Amino acid sequence: SQQGEEDPQALSIQEGENATMNCSYKTSINNLQWYRQNSGRxxxxxxxxxxxxxxxxxxxxxxxxxxxxxSSSLLITASRAADTASYFCATRGSGNTGKLIFGQGTTLQVKP
Amino acid sequence: GAGVSQSPSNKVTEKGKDVELRCDPISGHTALYWYRQRLGQGLEFLIYFQGNSAPDKSGLPSDRFSAERTGESVSTLTIQRTQQEDSAVYLCASSPPGQGWGEKLFFGSGTQLSVL
Incomplete structure (x- = not known):
């Protein structure tokens, strides 16, 4: 099962505004990472x-x-149209493992 | 190579056929990961390899899925008897050794698999 859950699922803001995305997880972690995905690849x-x-x-x-x-939050300040993308949190569990589990993502649209 | 390379970039197959997806990690990266991403969804962990250790196969959805890795180089993900539900983008990522293990993944562009 997925470890991270993100909120909101989608976010639409104007250029220059700040964007905040949240991530919750279930088990103890070694670290938490944020990734960005453009165009679904x-x-x-x-x-x-x-x-x-x-x-x-x-x-x-x-x-x-x-x-x-x-929980974790990602804040993008002074957003730009180029920040439009999907953002995912990923957690690495505690212990001797490199396994990284991703959340469902937040789709951010920044309007010019 | 400069980055993680996946091939093919797109694959269309008929239900019931077998497919092989290839991943060339960044040279020197000891960890290699496979994920599946269905349209509009998050990344689903499939399997990861770390050096010569036994791979973590805990995410493989069924025995139709298997993966191999030769040393610390190329990996192949094989899906046997494909089903329409297997349609997705399959993403490969690699990670450097030492402190960087599993701490920064470098992703390929993925293989879009379509099962008709």
């Missing part, structure tokens, strides 16, 4: 946050992690 890694971290930044991206609530 290959995914691109955006950012990783470890289980002992609470917040991380990369350019216009800000990720938070709350292990007590088993």
């Amino acid at each position: 290959g995914l691109v890694h955006l950012i990783l946050i470890r289980s002992n971290e609470r917040e991380k930044h990369s350019g216009r991206l800000r990720v938070t992690l709350d292990t007590s609530k088993k």
